[in-house]
Amino acid sequence: MPRVLPVLTVAALAVALAGCTTGDPDTGSTPDPSASASGERVCATPGDGTDKVDVTGEFGAVPTVVVDSPIEVDDTERRVLIEGEGEAAAYGDTVRVDFTLYNGTTGEAATQTDYAEGAQAQFVLNEAAFIPGLVKTIECSKPGARVIGVVPAAQAFGENGLADFNISAGDTVVFVVDVVSVDAPLQPAEWTENVPTVERDADGIPVVTLPEGAAPTELLATVLEEGDGATVVAGDSVTLNYQGTSWEKNEIFDQSFGGDPATFATTQVVQGFGAALVGQKVGSTVLVVIPPSLAYGDDPQAHQLGGQTLVFLIDILGVNGV
Incomplete structure (x- = not known):
């Protein structure tokens, strides 16, 4: 048998x-x-x-x-x-x-x-x-x-x-x-219109100013500064600083700036965030806008960020421990 x-x-x-x-x-x-x-x-x-x-x-x-x-x-x-x-x-x-x-x-x-x-x-x-x-x-x-x-x-x-x-x-x-x-990995489109302005305060913490008008409805990203380090591949473990802003509320809901950098795999975050990391080089600063469908969903009852369009400013510091 x-x-x-x-x-x-x-x-x-x-x-x-x-x-x-x-x-x-x-x-x-x-x-x-x-x-x-x-x-x-x-x-x-x-x-x-x-x-x-x-x-x-x-x-x-x-x-x-x-x-x-x-x-x-x-x-x-x-x-x-x-x-x-x-x-x-x-x-x-x-x-x-x-x-x-x-x-x-x-x-x-x-x-x-x-x-x-x-x-x-x-x-x-x-x-x-x-x-x-x-x-x-x-x-x-x-x-x-x-x-x-x-x-x-x-x-x-x-x-x-x-x-x-x-x-x-x-x-x-x-x-x-x-x-x-x-x-193949999801890829954001290039963000070229109505891109928020980004400045840094004396401590290096970003200040992201959103433009007026409705939030974008697709996943968009722009590289504000390109690094020269290793390139992030889907599934990699990435060390970074980030700041998240709700477009609809025009307020920061989370950030690592001012504290310790965060480390997580591209597969351990919401889909739009992970997609914004893939293909980027260590040392880069990336700005991404994520529609609800690629963030926490469309239902405000299911998550406190449900139904919201999210903007993240990301400094990529390392990949796979390097």
């Missing part, structure tokens, strides 16, 4: 597959975000490792996988089984996937997602947020693709392993991934 694999839920995925793989944030496993954003990344390719994995079955269904173990690789290898159609996934894109995970050292099945409609795992392709080997396996894949990724321990679960699924320290792992959808 076939073994029934434990299902890796979306919540468990965020814990199991997130962060630095070796348990030491100073090992250099965190990628250079400027290189990630500049197009210098290359697609992982097939090799002797992927040749030792046999997969059968249809896209969207649990695959039958045979691993000729043990497999050892120095870098993530990737082989496309089903090509898919459309725009290939790029670093920083959001993907929805189903996958099955095998231990490449022992050949044993480890876990899988549900393979149920609407239950796919969703996350951002960013090595600062998820294990590099999974990102490299999915990157360059089109919607509808099925791909194999053979991943060394250094780009998977490293010295920690994944004990709940019988993956030990140093084990190679094998992913078989079905790429259900790929979405």
